Amino acid sequence: MLRIPSFHYLLVFLLPFLLAVLSAPIPHYNLSKRETTGEKLVFSHFMIGIVSNRNNASDYDADMQRAKSYGIDAFALNIGTDDYTDKQLGYAYESAANNDMKVFLSFDFNWWDPSDASGVGSKIAQFGSKPAQLTINGKVFVSSFSGDGLDIATVRSTAGLDLFVAPNFHPGEGDFSNLDGALNWMGWPSDGNNKAPQGGVDITVTDGDKTYLTTVADKSLIAPASPWFSTHFGGEVTYSKNWVFPGDLLWYQRWNDILKSAPEYAEIVTWNDYGESHYVAPLSSPHTDDGGSKWVNDMPHNGWLEMAKPFISAYKAGSTSVSDYIKDDQLIYWYRPTPRDIDCDSTDTTMGPASNISGNYFNGRPNGWETLADEVFVVSLLTANGTVTVNSGGTEYSYDAPAGASAFSVPMGLGAQAFALTRDGNAVVNDTSLKEIVSECIYGIYNFNAYVGTVPAGDPDSLQADGLAALTSGLAVACEATPSLPATAPATVAVTATGTPTPAPTASV
Numbered sequence: 001m002l003r004i005p006s007f008h009y010l011l012v013f014l015l016p017f018l019l020a021v022l023s024a025p026i027p028h029y030n031l032s033k034r035e036t037t038g039e040k041l042v043f044s045h046f047m048i049g050i051v052s053n054r055n056n057a058s059d060y061d062a063d064m065q066r067a068k069s070y071g072i073d074a075f076a077l078n079i080g081t082d083d084y085t086d087k088q089l090g091y092a093y094e095s096a097a098n099n100d101m102k103v104f105l106s107f108d109f110n111w112w113d114p115s116d117a118s119g120v121g122s123k124i125a126q127f128g129s130k131p132a133q134l135t136i137n138g139k140v141f142v143s144s145f146s147g148d149g150l151d152i153a154t155v156r157s158t159a160g161l162d163l164f165v166a167p168n169f170h171p172g173e174g175d176f177s178n179l180d181g182a183l184n185w186m187g188w189p190s191d192g193n194n195k196a197p198q199g200g201v202d203i204t205v206t207d208g209d210k211t212y213l214t215t216v217a218d219k220s221l222i223a224p225a226s227p228w229f230s231t232h233f234g235g236e237v238t239y240s241k242n243w244v245f246p247g248d249l250l251w252y253q254r255w256n257d258i259l260k261s262a263p264e265y266a267e268i269v270t271w272n273d274y275g276e277s278h279y280v281a282p283l284s285s286p287h288t289d290d291g292g293s294k295w296v297n298d299m300p301h302n303g304w305l306e307m308a309k310p311f312i313s314a315y316k317a318g319s320t321s322v323s324d325y326i327k328d329d330q331l332i333y334w335y336r337p338t339p340r341d342i343d344c345d346s347t348d349t350t351m352g353p354a355s356n357i358s359g360n361y362f363n364g365r366p367n368g369w370e371t372l373a374d375e376v377f378v379v380s381l382l383t384a385n386g387t388v389t390v391n392s393g394g395t396e397y398s399y400d401a402p403a404g405a406s407a408f409s410v411p412m413g414l415g416a417q418a419f420a421l422t423r424d425g426n427a428v429v430n431d432t433s434l435k436e437i438v439s440e441c442i443y444g445i446y447n448f449n450a451y452v453g454t455v456p457a458g459d460p461d462s463l464q465a466d467g468l469a470a471l472t473s474g475l476a477v478a479c480e481a482t483p484s485l486p487a488t489a490p491a492t493v494a495v496t497a498t499g500t501p502t503p504a505p506t507a508s509v
């Protein structure tokens with residue numbers, strides 16, 4: 001009711017002024033001025049719940065420095081209600097300040113109670129004035145996972161600070177009238193019911209953005225970008241989940257979509273949620289084991305952040321073309337470690353007896369597994385055109401890649417995976433992945449996570465002891481909780497066949 005008259009007021013009295021401001025030359029924002037309305041910012045969702053083992057602010061420095069160097073402006077600090085939350089938030093805010101990064105609170109309503117608006121406001125009051133707090137036009141930025149029903153007026157009054165409230169309320173469920181923006185969390189195509197598309201229902205991420213844009217109207221959208229989703233939590237951990245969302249070339253397609261749709265803010269989902277396989281942080285980033293190391297060990301994702309880097313730069317510059325931001329020739333590749341139809345039922349007993357299957361807790365392959373293709377995915381970031389050759393287990397594929405970013409996939413072949421870029425017949429860069437594709441159940445379980453590599457190769461990256469702590473728990477086969485990628489790549493498989501690569505789909509995802 002109130003919005004319509006004030007909008008008219010805006011149009012009639014303020015429009016001439018606004019037009020004058022908008023048609024003025026775009027000012028060059030320096031760092032201290034950059035958090036202003038209309039400036040595109042990139043966030044990444046950071047799970048405080050997985051870093052209880054950190055002992056000081058320095059333990060956050062590598063994450064802060066790394067995120068900043070890839071163009072991420074702020075971490076959304078996802079908090080539950082654990083006894084270590086305040087201590088870790090203190091370290092995170094301190095490290096961010098020391099590293100010229102920004103952070104903000106993101107309340108996780110799996111653990112927080114939407115009826116506890118004053119508790120939420122008090123927590124914001126506790127941290128919102130710290131130097132590293134992200135502000136937009138002086139307003140303290142705050143977000144959430146879920147939380148429909150939260151009384152925003154009480155949050156604002158209890159916080160006692162001017163707030164920029166952009167939670168993950170859901171269109172049709174939450175009351176958006178007192179918000180400054182909203183986060184669309186659903187970075188994966190789905191059936192609308194938190195599972196992979198099925199029964200002919202395929203709600204794309206872009207569909208979700210459109211619904212959010214209609215609902216937030218003239219307020220800000222935080223649009224998600226997520227590379228993957230796969231989780232397989234067994235009965236030995238209290239929250240059991242067993243599903244995937246479509247991944248494949250999602251990360252590449254989504255960043256292309258973001259360049260086109262240019263949302264006000266973008267959020268990488270996530271930095272370090274290892275258990276759901278959508279982390280882009282190094283495996284070595286200090287964290288505990290929520291049960292996810294069974295599918296995270298030996299599965300670095302650093303290449304995904306490499307791929308995103310020029311897209312982040314283009315997005316923040318308001319450019320629809322990534323080409324100008326590609327400075328070196330680079331290939332990013334990824335694949336699941338096993339074909340999807342291998343049968344792990346006899347050894348994958350992590351999900352408990354078949355007689356007790358229901359909901360998210362059931363035996364066997366993760367729900368949605370049919371939506372993932374048995375392919376090796378390759379993104380080329382090139383300064384000039386070239387030929388990308390893939391040897392996947394002895395079948396060779398050649399792809400004529402244009403300058404700029406492009407992507408294709410080839411069927412996965414068992415064994416070593418080798419990648420080469422040539423230009424005018426001359427070698428440019430090449431490498432063989434440390435991870436072979438195998439037809440066996442690694443640790444006896446279904447693993448639908450992705451291995452991500454780059455050419456030239458990045459630094460070695462492996463889980464530390466705390467991140468491996470629960471690896472053997474609940475497994476039916478004996479194994480050692482240690483990183484096991486080799487120091488040097490396996491020998492390539494002699495080429496005995498050639499095949500045709502498939503270019504990336506151009507439809508939005």
Ligand SMILES: *[C@@H]1O[C@H](CO)[C@@H](O)[C@H](O)[C@H]1NC(C)=O
Nearest residue numbers: 028029030031032033034035
């Ligand atoms: C950046 O902006 C701040 C605030 O307007 C100003 O004080 C400072 O001098 C600027 N720095 C540079 C390098 O332009």
Ligand SMILES: *[C@@H]1O[C@H](CO)[C@@H](O)[C@H](O)[C@H]1NC(C)=O
Nearest residue numbers: 053054055056057058059286
């Ligand atoms: C911070 O704690 C880590 C262990 O978590 C330790 O290795 C490091 O030396 C500590 N740094 C400082 C500055 O105290």
Ligand SMILES: *[C@@H]1O[C@H](CO)[C@@H](O)[C@H](O)[C@H]1NC(C)=O
Nearest residue numbers: 235240352353356357358361
């Ligand atoms: C059945 O599954 C539930 C979780 O949905 C779990 O709490 C319970 O322990 C399981 N029972 C058996 C016999 O495995």
Ligand SMILES: *[C@@H]1O[C@H](CO)[C@@H](O)[C@H](O)[C@H]1NC(C)=O
Nearest residue numbers: 384385386387400401402403
């Ligand atoms: C690559 O670029 C060269 C010129 O630099 C051109 O001659 C050649 O046709 C291009 N190849 C492809 C596959 O586009």
Ligand SMILES: *[C@@H]1O[C@H](CO)[C@@H](O)[C@H](O)[C@H]1NC(C)=O
Nearest residue numbers: 420421422427428429430431
């Ligand atoms: C890989 O790179 C090396 C060193 O530049 C080169 O000698 C070799 O021919 C390259 N291999 C391929 C398949 O391009």
